[in-house]
Amino acid sequence: MSLFAKLQRRADEGRPVRVGLIGAGKFGAMYLSQAPRTPGIHLIAVADLSPDRARASLRRVGWEEARFAARGLEEAARAGTTLVTEDADAMIASPFVDIVIDATGSPAAGIRHALRAFAAAKHIVMVNVEADVLAGPLLARKAAEAGVIYSMASGDQPALIAELVDWARTIGLEVICAGKGTKYLPAYHASTPDTVWGHYGFSESQVAGGDFNPQMFNSFLDGTKSALEMAAVANACGLTPPRDGLAFPPCGVDDLPSILKPVADGGLLTERGTVEVVSSVERDGRPVFRDLRWGVYAVFEAPSPYVRDCFAQYGLKTDASGRFAATYKPYHLIGLELGISVASIAVRGEATGATGDWRGDVAATAKRALRAGERLDGEGGFTVYGKLMPAAESLAQDALPIGLAHNMVLKTDVPAGRAVRWSDVAYEADQEAIRVRREMEDLFRGATGRAAG
Known part of the structure; x- marks a missing residue:
C-alpha cells in the first residue's frame, strides 16, 4: 500500500499522525504550506523563538487564523487545530506529539531537541544538517537506544x-x-557577507527590497x-x-x-x-x-x-x-517534500536517510590569516568556512567543527587555509553541544584505537 493510501486510512480511522514543528523559517514555512493538504497529518504545534514570526509564516502560506488559535496542546488535539508556542521543550514532552521536526538551523538547538525527543520516546526528523554533522553519528546511536527513529529530511539534498x-x-x-x-568558483571560499551579493549578481535595490540574510546566503556560496x-x-x-x-x-x-x-x-x-x-x-x-x-x-x-x-x-x-x-x-523542493519523511516514519517505521558511522566531518577553516583575540563568527561569516574531510583526519588534526565555530575567541594565530584546532580557541566545556560533540569524538577515537590494535 502506498504512503498516501496508508495516510488516508489513518485519516478515515481518526488516527492522524501528530506532528510538532520547531522553526518556522523558510524550510518550516514550506512544510506548513503542505501539511493541511495531506490526509492523516495533524500539525499539532509550531514552536519558534518568535511566535509572532511563526504566525506570520502561517498567514503567508495561506492558513486561516482560526486554524492556529489553539491555547494549548490538549485543545489543539481535541479540535484539530494548531498551537503556536515558544516552548519547544514542552511540545516535545507532550503526549499529544508523535513526531518532532527540527528545522531551526542551529546546531546547539538541534542537539538539544534531539536529546529531549529521545528522552520522551519521540521520533525526530532532523532538517538541521548542521546539528547532524556536528553530532549525528552519536545522536543516531542514542536514538536506537531509545527505540525511536532519527531521520534525514526528505526534500533536502x-x-x-x-x-x-x-x-x-x-x-x-x-x-x-x-x-x-x-x-x-574557487574565489568563493573567501567570500564574506560583504561580498556575497556581488557573487550572486544581486543589485543593492534587490537586496534592499527582500528578506535576505547575507550570512546564510554566504554559507551556500563559500x-x-x-x-x-x-x-x-x-x-x-x-x-x-x-x-x-x-x-x-x-x-x-x-x-x-x-x-x-x-x-x-x-x-x-x-x-x-x-x-x-x-x-x-x-x-x-x-x-x-x-x-x-x-x-x-x-x-x-x-x-x-x-x-x-x-x-x-x-x-x-x-x-x-x-x-x-x-x-x-x-x-529538490526542500520543505515541500518533507511530508515524505513524516509519512515514512509514521506508517512504515522507516527513516528517509539514516545517519550511521562517522565518516565525514566539516572543519572550520580560516578564510584569511586570523589573529589571536579575534572572535569566530561561524558558518557563512567573515572568519572561517567549512571544509569537508574524513572524520579520521579531523580527529588527527584536532579540528574544530564548523558547527561550533561561533563566538569562540582565538588564543593563537591561525594561517589562512588551515583548520582551526580545539587548542586554538577558548571554549566552555560544559556547554551541551560541546559536551556532546566531545563525547562523540572520544567514542570514535576509542573505536579507531581498538580497531587499530
Missing part, C-alpha cells in the same frame, strides 16, 4: 542523494560517487553548506569524503559518468565510493551545459558485460566505455 544511492545498491549496482550540484551536506551523505551512505576536500569540478548531467569515475578509468576520483559536488559554472565563469545546480546524482558501474549492454539497450548516458552511468534528479 542529503536525503534525496541517499535515496538514489539506496536505489542503485538495492538493484546490485556499486555506487562510485554521489552528490549534488551548486554554483562554485562551500560550507556543500561540505555539511556531503558529510551528512557520507555518514548516511557509508561513502568516503575526498581527502583534500571537495573539488567542485564543472560538470553537466551528461558528463557525470565520464568525470566522476576513478582516475584509473579516465576520471577525476582518487578512490571509489566517494562524495563530490559539481559546479554549474566553468572556472572562467561560463555556464555549464545542462548543469545540475539544483539537483542530486549518483554514478554507478555495470558489474558485468551483460549489464553494460543493458545500459546501452535502454538508453542510459554512459562514459565512452559503456561501464559507468548516472542517475540524477534535477531539482
Whole structure:
C-alpha cells in the first residue's frame, strides 16, 4: 500500500499522525504550506523563538487564523487545530506529539531537541544538517537506544542523494560517487557577507527590497553548506569524503559518468565510493551545459558485460566505455517534500536517510590569516568556512567543527587555509553541544584505537 493510501486510512480511522514543528523559517514555512493538504497529518504545534514570526509564516502560506488559535496542546488535539508556542521543550514532552521536526538551523538547538525527543520516546526528523554533522553519528546511536527513529529530511539534498544511492545498491549496482550540484568558483571560499551579493549578481535595490540574510546566503556560496551536506551523505551512505576536500569540478548531467569515475578509468576520483559536488559554472565563469545546480546524482558501474549492454539497450548516458552511468534528479523542493519523511516514519517505521558511522566531518577553516583575540563568527561569516574531510583526519588534526565555530575567541594565530584546532580557541566545556560533540569524538577515537590494535 502506498504512503498516501496508508495516510488516508489513518485519516478515515481518526488516527492522524501528530506532528510538532520547531522553526518556522523558510524550510518550516514550506512544510506548513503542505501539511493541511495531506490526509492523516495533524500539525499539532509550531514552536519558534518568535511566535509572532511563526504566525506570520502561517498567514503567508495561506492558513486561516482560526486554524492556529489553539491555547494549548490538549485543545489543539481535541479540535484539530494548531498551537503556536515558544516552548519547544514542552511540545516535545507532550503526549499529544508523535513526531518532532527540527528545522531551526542551529546546531546547539538541534542537539538539544534531539536529546529531549529521545528522552520522551519521540521520533525526530532532523532538517538541521548542521546539528547532524556536528553530532549525528552519536545522536543516531542514542536514538536506537531509545527505540525511536532519527531521520534525514526528505526534500533536502542529503536525503534525496541517499535515496538514489539506496536505489542503485538495492538493484546490485556499486555506487562510485554521489552528490549534488551548486554554483562554485574557487574565489568563493573567501567570500564574506560583504561580498556575497556581488557573487550572486544581486543589485543593492534587490537586496534592499527582500528578506535576505547575507550570512546564510554566504554559507551556500563559500562551500560550507556543500561540505555539511556531503558529510551528512557520507555518514548516511557509508561513502568516503575526498581527502583534500571537495573539488567542485564543472560538470553537466551528461558528463557525470565520464568525470566522476576513478582516475584509473579516465576520471577525476582518487578512490571509489566517494562524495563530490559539481559546479554549474566553468572556472572562467561560463555556464555549464545542462548543469545540475539544483539537483542530486549518483554514478554507478555495470558489474558485468551483460549489464553494460543493458545500459546501452535502454538508453542510459554512459562514459565512452559503456561501464559507468548516472542517475540524477534535477531539482529538490526542500520543505515541500518533507511530508515524505513524516509519512515514512509514521506508517512504515522507516527513516528517509539514516545517519550511521562517522565518516565525514566539516572543519572550520580560516578564510584569511586570523589573529589571536579575534572572535569566530561561524558558518557563512567573515572568519572561517567549512571544509569537508574524513572524520579520521579531523580527529588527527584536532579540528574544530564548523558547527561550533561561533563566538569562540582565538588564543593563537591561525594561517589562512588551515583548520582551526580545539587548542586554538577558548571554549566552555560544559556547554551541551560541546559536551556532546566531545563525547562523540572520544567514542570514535576509542573505536579507531581498538580497531587499530
